Amino acid sequence: MEQLEQAGRSASRVQWLGQMFGEYKKQKRRRRNQVIAVRSTLLLLFFVLWETGARLGWIDELLFSYPTKVFRQIWGDMVSGSIWPHVGMTVSETAAGFVLGTLLGTVLAVLIWWSPFLSAVLDPYMVVFNSMPKVALGPIFIVMFGAGFTAIVVTTLSITVIITTLVVYNSFCSVDPNLVKVVRSFGATKTQVFFKVILPSSFPTVVSTLKVNVGMSWVGVIVGEFLVAKSGLGYLIIYGFQVFNFTLVMSSLLIIAAVATAMYQMVVYLEKLLLSRR
Amino acid sequence: MLPVVQLKGVTHAYLGDNEASLAIEDMNLSIDKGEFVSLVGPSGCGKTTLLSIIAGLLQPSLGEVTVNGKRIEGPSPQVGYMLQQDYLFPWRNILDNAALGLELTGNLNEETRLKTVDLLNEMGLAGKSEAYPAQLSGGMRQRVALVRTLVTNPGLLLLDEPFSALDYQIKLQLEDLVSETLRHRGTTAILVTHDLSEAIAVSSRVILLERNPGRIRKVFTVPDKIRNSPPLYARDQTGFTELFHEIWKEMELAGSK
Numbered sequence: 001m002e003q004l005e006q007a008g009r010s011a012s013r014v015q016w017l018g019q020m021f022g023e024y025k026k027q028k029r030r031r032r033n034q035v036i037a038v039r040s041t042l043l044l045l046f047f048v049l050w051e052t053g054a055r056l057g058w059i060d061e062l063l064f065s066y067p068t069k070v071f072r073q074i075w076g077d078m079v080s081g082s083i084w085p086h087v088g089m090t091v092s093e094t095a096a097g098f099v100l101g102t103l104l105g106t107v108l109a110v111l112i113w114w115s116p117f118l119s120a121v122l123d124p125y126m127v128v129f130n131s132m133p134k135v136a137l138g139p140i141f142i143v144m145f146g147a148g149f150t151a152i153v154v155t156t157l158s159i160t161v162i163i164t165t166l167v168v169y170n171s172f173c174s175v176d177p178n179l180v181k182v183v184r185s186f187g188a189t190k191t192q193v194f195f196k197v198i199l200p201s202s203f204p205t206v207v208s209t210l211k212v213n214v215g216m217s218w219v220g221v222i223v224g225e226f227l228v229a230k231s232g233l234g235y236l237i238i239y240g241f242q243v244f245n246f247t248l249v250m251s252s253l254l255i256i257a258a259v260a261t262a263m264y265q266m267v268v269y270l271e272k273l274l275l276s277r278r
Numbered sequence: 279m280l281p282v283v284q285l286k287g288v289t290h291a292y293l294g295d296n297e298a299s300l301a302i303e304d305m306n307l308s309i310d311k312g313e314f315v316s317l318v319g320p321s322g323c324g325k326t327t328l329l330s331i332i333a334g335l336l337q338p339s340l341g342e343v344t345v346n347g348k349r350i351e352g353p354s355p356q357v358g359y360m361l362q363q364d365y366l367f368p369w370r371n372i373l374d375n376a377a378l379g380l381e382l383t384g385n386l387n388e389e390t391r392l393k394t395v396d397l398l399n400e401m402g403l404a405g406k407s408e409a410y411p412a413q414l415s416g417g418m419r420q421r422v423a424l425v426r427t428l429v430t431n432p433g434l435l436l437l438d439e440p441f442s443a444l445d446y447q448i449k450l451q452l453e454d455l456v457s458e459t460l461r462h463r464g465t466t467a468i469l470v471t472h473d474l475s476e477a478i479a480v481s482s483r484v485i486l487l488e489r490n491p492g493r494i495r496k497v498f499t500v501p502d503k504i505r506n507s508p509p510l511y512a513r514d515q516t517g518f519t520e521l522f523h524e525i526w527k528e529m530e531l532a533g534s535k
Contacts, residue, residue, distance in 0.1 A: 178361060184353055186378070186379040186383060187334075187354050187383065192382055196378070
């Protein structure tokens with residue numbers, strides 16, 4: 001009799017727990033839907049305000065254009081195919097600047113970690129170069145590499161390489177010295193110390209500089225295209241500005257926002273993949 | 279018989295930007311095979327410096343250290359080093375952590391890998407090979423660190439306060455495990471510790487250092503009866519308390535210097 005009662009009590013407890021959990025999940029779902037709803041409303045409101053503002057003359061239609069016109073422009077360019085070479089150009093420049101910048105920056109960091117002498121020698125140069133607005137070097141790069149792809153990628157590299165080097169080098173130096181002591185006590189060589197401890201330990205930092213570098217690369221590429229390009233999204237912005245076609249400027253901006261976000265998300269996904277085991 | 283460790287006039291100074299400070303001065307010591315020696319003393323007496331020198335991580339400014347008759351010029355697989363914390367690598371699983379030394383010395387193969395697994399099992403870590411350090415308790419992690427040090431078969435083991443970061447109960451268990459394992463393998467060991475009763479319980483000789491500069495002040499030999507009992511029971515043997523007080527008094531004098 002008593003046992004039966006106990007069994008009944010524990011069964012009702014299980015039920016109660018299940019209910020609690022169901023309630024909790026429902027609440028979480030509700031909260032998520034709310035966030036999504038408010039988010040989309042904000043975006044919609046922005047476009048609606050823009051459209052009505054321009055049509056009713058609150059803002060200058062010539063300068064700010066308006067969404068339906070911008071989207072029509074984007075759609076037209078996509079259908080006619082005239083936009084793709086520009087997108088392709090800009091994306092390939094950004095990708096080249098991003099990959100090369102990360103690689104070169106990391107290699108440089110490894111070099112100065114390896115040789116404290118080199119690190120001491122290069123230190124002031126790095127500080128100067130890092131504090132300097134690298135975009136100011138643009139004209140020199142154009143003269144050196146000609147007005148085109150190379151000059152733009154080099155402009156991008158000038159922005160990404162040093163900051164990558166500094167961040168990665170710092171993470172190399174902040175590895176727990178006791179982890180190094182562990183491998184040194186087994187008689188590890190400098191190469192072994194680097195590959196067994198320094199690199200795996202600072203791997204998360206290296207990966208997270210990737211995210212920073214995506215943004216940096218876009219800055220470099222767009223500025224580079226402002227200066228020299230004959231194609232690309234940055235070129236379209238400058239061209240639209242010069243012929244006073246602000247619909248073109250706005251549409252290029254929207255495309256840049258979309259493509260840059262896509263690229264950033266890819267890197268975030270890559271980061272998740274690389275660090276999934278920690 | 280050739281002593282395992284021999285220190286001859288070892289002196290070491292740290293060089294800074296503003297001054298050179300003498301960490302240890304003129305240390306002479308010899309330790310025989312299978313001996314378990316403890317270094318105790320007030321902080322700043324150069325215990326860890328001395329250990330680093332014997333491990334080959336530091337070159338002494340003067341004097342020489344020989345291990346098995348050979349002059350120490352750098353870290354070697356003959357000498358194992360165990361630190362205060364486990365310092366397991368969070369990105370490696372337990373087996374890979376334990377096999378680190380084998381990997382670094384180029385001795386990792388199927389056979390040594392199996393040996394590592396066996397040793398892990400022996401230390402009560404069966405079934406944890408695939409786990410990551412974050413999933414283990416402090417005592418278990420320190421046991422992994424012990425396996426990592428022992429699996430390369432060092433003839434000499436240097437222990438830098440390996441028990442001090444652990445809970446008291448785990449610390450006693452681990453003392454037993456380490457002293458039993460070392461006795462069984464005939465490994466020579468040097469232990470640095472703050473804990474006098476630990477030093478007496480596990481070792482055959484306790485060496486008291488004094489500071490400014492670090493020097494050997496006095497060497498105490500632990501009576502056979504205490505030395506031959508496992509650390510947990512050694513604390514109950516007659517003579518233990520007396521020896522404890524004797525060393526304690528001497529250490530007070532050394533500290534007030």
